[in-house]
Amino acid sequence: MNDIRVLLIDDEAGYTDALAKRLDRRGLSATTASGGVQALEIxxxxxxxxxxxxxxxxxxxxINTLSAxxxxxxxxxxxxxxxxxxxDIVxxxxxxxxxxxxxxxxxxEELVRKIEDAAMRKRSNSK
Structure with a gap:
């Protein structure tokens, strides 16, 4: 599945930067945000x-970011x-x-599979 746009939201910049590079190498388009407010703006x-x-x-x-x-x-x-x-939170x-x-x-690899499955669901719901 090509052209999957992923937004990584985490306040640990080192984690999101490293993960974004790994996802990009696997053909996903990854963008990072350092928190909920910035993510919503993006x-x-x-x-x-x-x-x-x-x-x-x-x-x-x-949880508040998910709701928004x-x-x-x-x-x-x-x-x-x-x-x-x-x-309880999950x-x-x-x-x-x-x-x-x-x-x-x-x-x-598990994360990539989960992203691909989620993107497939989004696209099938958009039809």
Whole structure:
């Protein structure tokens, strides 16, 4: 699947920069944002297929960012990333419309498969 646009939202710049490079090498178009407010500004100016969203961030956390994304861009699929498996937060994010979640650090190949699956779902729902 070509031309998948991914937005990585995490307040750990080193993590998002490294992950963006890995995704770019696998043929995905990755953009980074350091938090929810910046991500929403970026999304208002450019289309994305999939968002990878960290749950724990300074400022606007992942749950509030997910809520804003789903209000403003409901067609975009969101994969939540968390370093700590908190069942309540995961269930809450899935109920709010997240596509799925992965534990950090996620295996890059598994992450790519999840992104491709989410992009396929977005595109099939857009038809």
């Amino acid at each position: 999304m208002d100016g450019a289309p994305f297929d999939v968002v990878l969203l960290d749950i724990k961030m300074a400022g606007m956390d992942g 994304i789903k209000r403003r861009h409901p067609e975009v699929e969101v994969v939540m990333l968390t370093a700590h498996a908190n069942t 269930i809450s994010s899935l109920a709010m419309g997240a596509y799925d979640y992965l534990l950090k650090p996620a295996d890059v």
